[in-house]
Amino acid sequence: MISLNTALIKELSLLPSRPKIMVIGETDTGKSTVVKTLAHWFQEQSQKVAVVDSDIGQSDIGPPGFVSYGILTQSTTSPQSITNKGSYLVGKTSPYGRELSVVTGTKVCVEAAQRSEADAILIDTCGLVKPAGGVQIKCAKAEMVKPDLVLALNTPGLTPLVNCLNSLGFHVRNFLPSKKVKTKLAKIRKENRISRWNAYMGDSPSLFSVHHSRAVIRRWWDESRYVDIDQIPHGTVAAIQDPQTPGFQIPCIWTISEGDPFVLAPLPKNCKLGTIWITAYKLELNGTTVTSA
Numbered sequence: 623m624i625s626l627n628t629a630l631i632k633e634l635s636l637l638p639s640r641p642k643i644m645v646i647g648e649t650d651t652g653k654s655t656v657v658k659t660l661a662h663w664f665q666e667q668s669q670k671v672a673v674v675d676s677d678i679g680q681s682d683i684g685p686p687g688f689v690s691y692g693i694l695t696q697s698t699t700s701p702q703s704i705t706n707k708g709s710y711l712v713g714k715t716s717p718y719g720r721e722l723s724v725v726t727g728t729k730v731c732v733e734a735a736q737r738s739e740a741d742a743i744l745i746d747t748c749g750l751v752k753p754a755g756g757v758q759i760k761c762a763k764a765e766m767v768k769p770d771l772v773l774a775l776n777t778p779g780l781t782p783l784v785n786c787l788n789s790l791g792f793h794v795r796n797f798l799p800s801k802k803v804k805t806k807l808a809k810i811r812k813e814n815r816i817s818r819w820n821a822y823m824g825d826s827p828s829l830f831s832v833h834h835s836r837a838v839i840r841r842w843w844d845e846s847r848y849v850d851i852d853q854i855p856h857g858t859v860a861a862i863q864d865p866q867t868p869g870f871q872i873p874c875i876w877t878i879s880e881g882d883p884f885v886l887a888p889l890p891k892n893c894k895l896g897t898i899w900i901t902a903y904k905l906e907l908n909g910t911t912v913t914s915a
């Protein structure tokens with residue numbers, strides 16, 4: 623666990639009660655590590671901490687392709703110690719072309735974290751911060767969430783975004799990324815996505831038979847990439863409405879077994895599926911284990 627410097631601790635102590643803190647930076651600048659460190663710090667102050675994970679490609683809380691939020695439950699801050707409380711479907715591991723659903727999911731998760739009476743809400747973000755599209759998605763997130771503090775892991779590429787956020791009136795505090803931050807190769811990123819999906823599904827997810835004639839199957843937000851509703855391929859990311867948390871979706875995987883369609887999800891066997899949302903985010907499966915994501 624890295625330690626927070628004195629200037630930052632002072633800054634945190636001056637924040638209003640129940641602060642929202644958004645961490646921004648380019649890819650591999652240590653954003654998620656800073657979020658974990660902050661989570662630990664707030665927990666040490668006996669605060670109930672919520673983390674909103676809006677990095678849909680390198681998720682720490684729910685599976686990739688979803689914006690998720692969770693509440694810290696143990697004294698350690700490994701991802702496993704954050705209980706996933708809700709996920710919002712995006713259906714892609716890159717925010718390009720899905721900016722609106724990423725921003726919507728972030729807002730929905732922050733509002734749910736506020737309703738859960740979290741004392742501090744930490745918002746992790748993706749590394750898309752430039753050019754204009756990156757600035758826009760982060761400004762939109764900030765406008766929707768209204769963070770009390772934006773922690774910027776500043777690199778030259780972040781300057782236009784930081785300038786915009788400052789001009790919008792946000793309180794941005796700049797930090798240089800740690801020299802110890804390690805770059806994650808594409809292969810490692812892919813392995814992280816696979817392990818996040820398998821961790822989410824657990825050891826024995828349930829297989830729900832899907833009868834096309836009875837189930838309501840819809841493209842998520844009218845998914846623009848090609849996805850044939852009548853021939854949904856093996857290993858497609860899907861979701862159902864979350865009955866416990868209206869407005870959230872439970873991540874599922876659409877699969878084909880012996881020619882018949884099923885949905886795979888870590889849910890009780892008697893669970894009703896309702897509408898099944900389909901995306902064009904494809905996975906590869908070996909049985910119920912995700913092997914490519």
Ligand SMILES: Nc1ncnc2c1ncn2[C@@H]1O[C@H](COP(=O)(O)OP(=O)(O)O)[C@@H](O)[C@H]1O
Binds near residue numbers: 648
């Ligand atoms: N201060 C630090 N000391 C040592 N390792 C770090 C530090 N910050 C980040 N890392 C490591 O660098 C890698 C990238 O950090 P991460 O927080 O995942 O970056 P980001 O979320 O910006 O992509 C991870 O393997 C992480 O463990």
Ligand SMILES: [Mg+2]
Binds near residue numbers: 654677680746
């Ligand atoms: Mg990260």
